[in-house]
Amino acid sequence: MAGIKYFTTPIYYVNSYPHLGHAYTTLVVDSLARYYRLKGYEVFFLTGTDEHGDKIVKAAQKVGKSPQEFVDEIATIFRKTWDSLLVTYDNFIRTTEERHKKVVQYILQKLYEKGEFYLDEYEGNYCFGCERFLTSKELDEEGKCKDHKTPPVYLKEKNYFFNLEKYRPWLKELLEKEDLIYPSFYKEEVLNLLEEPLPPLCISRPKARLSWGIELPFDRDYVTYVWFDALINYLSGIGFPENPSWEKLWTNSYHFIAKDILKPHAIYWPIMLRALGLPPYKKLFVHGYWLMHKMKMSKSLGNIVDPLYLSQKYGRDILRYYLLREMAFGYDAEFSLENFILRYNADLANDYGNLIFRTLNLVEKHFKGVVQPYGELRPEDLELRAVVEGALKKYEKYFEALQFHTALEELFQAIRYANVYIDRTAPWKEIKEGRLERAGTILRNLLSAIKAFAIALSPVLPDSSETLLRNLGLNLKDLSFEDTTNWGLPKEGSIVYKGSPLFPRIEKEEISEMKIQEPIKEESKEEKEVYPIEEFRKWDLRIGKVVFAEKVQGADKLLRLEVLCPEKRQIVSGIAQYYKPEELIGKEVVIVVNLKPAKIRGILSEGMLLAAHDDKGLTLIVPEKEVTAGAKVS
């Protein structure tokens, strides 16, 4: 056994569907997991979903589902997305599972007994979007939450707090002396935060306000804060504390996150572990964002940047390759569909795919697919091997340093060199001139180089590598990274198949179609949001009979109406330019009755008339036949 690697993605919050950012983290981890398995490591790969909190309850309500129904549904979507992207997670943990809740409660109880928590009354501005109290600095000029643009609610309540400040000196020292966080500029960011005292972390929420969470074992009136719950998945997912194997995994733990959740992972989590008496994780790897300048994320474009859409349209490996090749781990990167296609065509279709196809084609056509024996090896043959082996060394070095884009580039240099080799040795020419042994040697050498590429790239291109190796008469399952440099494979006398092109080119017409689509869609960026019918049902619309109407003094647009629906209401409406008061009396109109009453020109308006307007003017919406005043409109 070469060693143990325990890799985690964050558990994804199920208030939204999987997007490119989720896919990137997950695919990076999957590629690493596959890579280390190939190298003979014992790998444990954990992913999952974070399912508690107020936002989930709200999102579920919005679509008229119970929280449990809702989270079941989205968790399934996440799992299916990863399955279809060939993600080889070893365990999928959900925070609503019993096995997770038990561990959270165990940890809460333990920390409580150690006296880490204290009860305190707190009052302040609570933002439901953030699910926490905000400081005055976190509010904008209008007193709204800067993130959510909504006014906070003033709350006063008792809660349990965790004194983080106590651990600040320890954490600072730890981060300074150990390279826990990579890339290091994120470490600097955290150290910067640790210059200031840490406010206590509120770890509870009163059930009276929020019940969708894990109950505190020492106080049944509370549930725990989602972050406190969520971070623990990294332990509950490996069977802590009951399954003894948790410890060997934990001491080899590598967390992967996007930069937005740096703080909980770099501050709360190590402190929680310390308080528990556990060592910190081994490393925290932080990556940047995928930006979409040319196509902002919008619902209409959602399908294009939807990881599933991309993989289904172009192949399961393509997205993996693109994401790893294009982003320098740690930094932000630009995603564009055009670039995606260019990258695919240049690297996978033209260089790699074509190399494979032209080689296999020659073997199939002239040697009936039979792998030939090596004849005498010439300097150029050995040169190819040297180039491939050199590239593999660099590939390993960069891959293990998470520099995937450089690693892939290094390997592709060897792939390009193989194209140079086939051109220079021109096996088709040797065949024509009857030197079959020489041609056989060249092709065998090439087949072996291709096998090396297929194995080395299998963590990134699992699907096509498997197919390719099968066509070479091999099986990925029986191979390890060391076989990349076994020039005896594929074996003499075995049969290879060219099959159909592994990476068919995406034609130019298709690319220009996309280019046309992008700007058009961009212009319609004011995408109308869609809502479920429950949202509409919130509005109480009624038929109202106008019994009185008069102009509002001093306002040339306003009329004051009295309407029966069936009780009498006063409504101020801006329709004076289109209707005379006397025209309106006796008319039946549509009224929104549960609108918050407002004073207009000092007159109370208890509702609103519905009207249609275009550039010609305005017309009231009226029932086609006479109906009872107060009849519901739906």
Add this chain to the structure above:
RNA sequence: GGCGACGUAGCUCAACUGGUUAGAGCAUGUGGCUCAUAUCCACAGGGUUGGGGGUUCGAGUCCCUCCGUCGCCA
């Protein structure tokens, strides 16, 4: 306002602790090959490394300053 990152060819990025004429890939142009997915190979053009100043025998790399983009904190 404080801390930090970034700014290198049209695009995406390299260049270890400062060391010879700043490199790749894509895109562009020209030529070649024909086994191949109109693919591949060769060659070429293209950069006062954001501006300015400084240290040094020598700076993309270090220092100062200004400009621009972004992040975290306030």
